[in-house]
Amino acid sequence: MTSTAFKLFPHQTAAIQKMHSGAILAGGVGSGKTFTSLAFYKEKYIDLPLIVITTAKNRDTKNWEKEAKIIGLKEPEVDSWNNIGKYLNRHAFFIFDEQHASGKGKWAKHFIKIAHANKWVMLSATPGDKWIDFAPIFIANKLVKNMTEFNNKFVIYNRFVDFPQIVGYRNVFELEAMRHAVIVTMPDKRKTKRIRHYVKTEYDRFLYEDVQKTRFNPFTKMPIKNASEYTQVMRKLVATSPGRMLTFADEVSKHERVIVFYNYNYELDIIQQQLDSIGYDHPRYFWNSKKHDPTPIDTDTEWIYIVQYNAAEAWNNVATNQMIFYSPNYSYKVMEQCEGRIDRMNTSFKELHYYNLVSDSSVDKAVQAAIRDKKIFNEGMWVD
Numbered sequence: 001m002t003s004t005a006f007k008l009f010p011h012q013t014a015a016i017q018k019m020h021s022g023a024i025l026a027g028g029v030g031s032g033k034t035f036t037s038l039a040f041y042k043e044k045y046i047d048l049p050l051i052v053i054t055t056a057k058n059r060d061t062k063n064w065e066k067e068a069k070i071i072g073l074k075e076p077e078v079d080s081w082n083n084i085g086k087y088l089n090r091h092a093f094f095i096f097d098e099q100h101a102s103g104k105g106k107w108a109k110h111f112i113k114i115a116h117a118n119k120w121v122m123l124s125a126t127p128g129d130k131w132i133d134f135a136p137i138f139i140a141n142k143l144v145k146n147m148t149e150f151n152n153k154f155v156i157y158n159r160f161v162d163f164p165q166i167v168g169y170r171n172v173f174e175l176e177a178m179r180h181a182v183i184v185t186m187p188d189k190r191k192t193k194r195i196r197h198y199v200k201t202e203y204d205r206f207l208y209e210d211v212q213k214t215r216f217n218p219f220t221k222m223p224i225k226n227a228s229e230y231t232q233v234m235r236k237l238v239a240t241s242p243g244r245m246l247t248f249a250d251e252v253s254k255h256e257r258v259i260v261f262y263n264y265n266y267e268l269d270i271i272q273q274q275l276d277s278i279g280y281d282h283p284r285y286f287w288n289s290k291k292h293d294p295t296p297i298d299t300d301t302e303w304i305y306i307v308q309y310n311a312a313e314a315w316n317n318v319a320t321n322q323m324i325f326y327s328p329n330y331s332y333k334v335m336e337q338c339e340g341r342i343d344r345m346n347t348s349f350k351e352l353h354y355y356n357l358v359s360d361s362s363v364d365k366a367v368q369a370a371i372r373d374k375k376i377f378n379e380g381m382w383v384d
Helices: 012-019 033-043 055-061 061-070 081-087 106-117 131-139 149-156 172-182 204-214 225-239 244-253 265-277 332-339 362-372 381-384
Strands: 025-026 050-054 078-082 095-099 119-124 155-157 166-169 183-185 195-198 257-262 286-289 303-308 322-325 351-358
Touching: 012 155, 025 033, 025 055, 025 195, 025 322, 033 061, 050 081, 050 119, 055 061, 055 078, 055 265, 078 081, 078 332, 081 106, 095 106, 106 155, 131 149, 172 183, 172 303, 183 303, 195 244, 225 265, 225 362, 225 381, 244 322, 244 351, 257 265, 265 286, 265 303, 351 362, 362 381
Parallel strands: 025 119, 025 183, 050 078, 050 095, 095 119, 195 351, 257 303, 257 322, 286 303, 322 351
Antiparallel strands: 155 166
């Protein structure tokens, strides 16, 4: 049982009753999956050592150790997914934090080997949107022997291209039965309400249309080579427009404590320049490939936390209810993870505000449509 000083919510207790080794605990960001998995371990597998495989950021913040202490457990051994190979020969109960075992890469192979030899659960807000994403999970649960069997039995490939292109799936009823066997959903009754604001920005329509016609890169002064470069050029034209810069400066000046997400390094430069232009003299904190500042938690002073999208997982902030997206990410899963950073069960806010800077350019519209439809924006298909 859990510590007398800690009490689970009803939705967490209900989830534990359905959980088993090999399950994916699927709940929204901030729904309490960490505590639920720790309570499950404490009730069912406490005689085994506990190892948690999570993101590097969450490992460094010591969140798992803190929450294990709250629930009355010894500190678990916590490491990041990029070090998963170190645990191939360990005997323990494993908690895999977020689904980073998709595909046929090294992480997926190590995950399957560990899963076959141990008891484990996986936690994920977005476990998969394509059947191929579930293949390593099904193999880890020994529902499918290996990827070859999965491909032969379930995947339909395009026979007319030189690279593996999935065009559909067969035996879908069996796939659905396997997914039902491994997923434990954990719906929670949130007191928060997410309010998304779409703040319109202007862009250089003349230059944008000129690039559409000429396929010429105005930044390199060279012809555009492929669909990826074309899309990146169009995104940069929109993101670097004076209209978006000024709109961001105006928007950020309205908030005392705010988290800002961005994609590219040139966007970070713009964000910094605009903060300087409005005389922003409050603390600035960053998380990107070069700087790893702790998440600010001060509720008495003004601050800004500027985060690159690749750090969207495994941290939380209940000191603000304001978030600005300088530009959208290609993946709806990433956007969901970002929004969830402030949508926590222990937040004091009832309304959470998300400000999306968007133009009516074709590329902005296409990316937003993909996010709305819970898809990943595909550069090649958009250009075609």
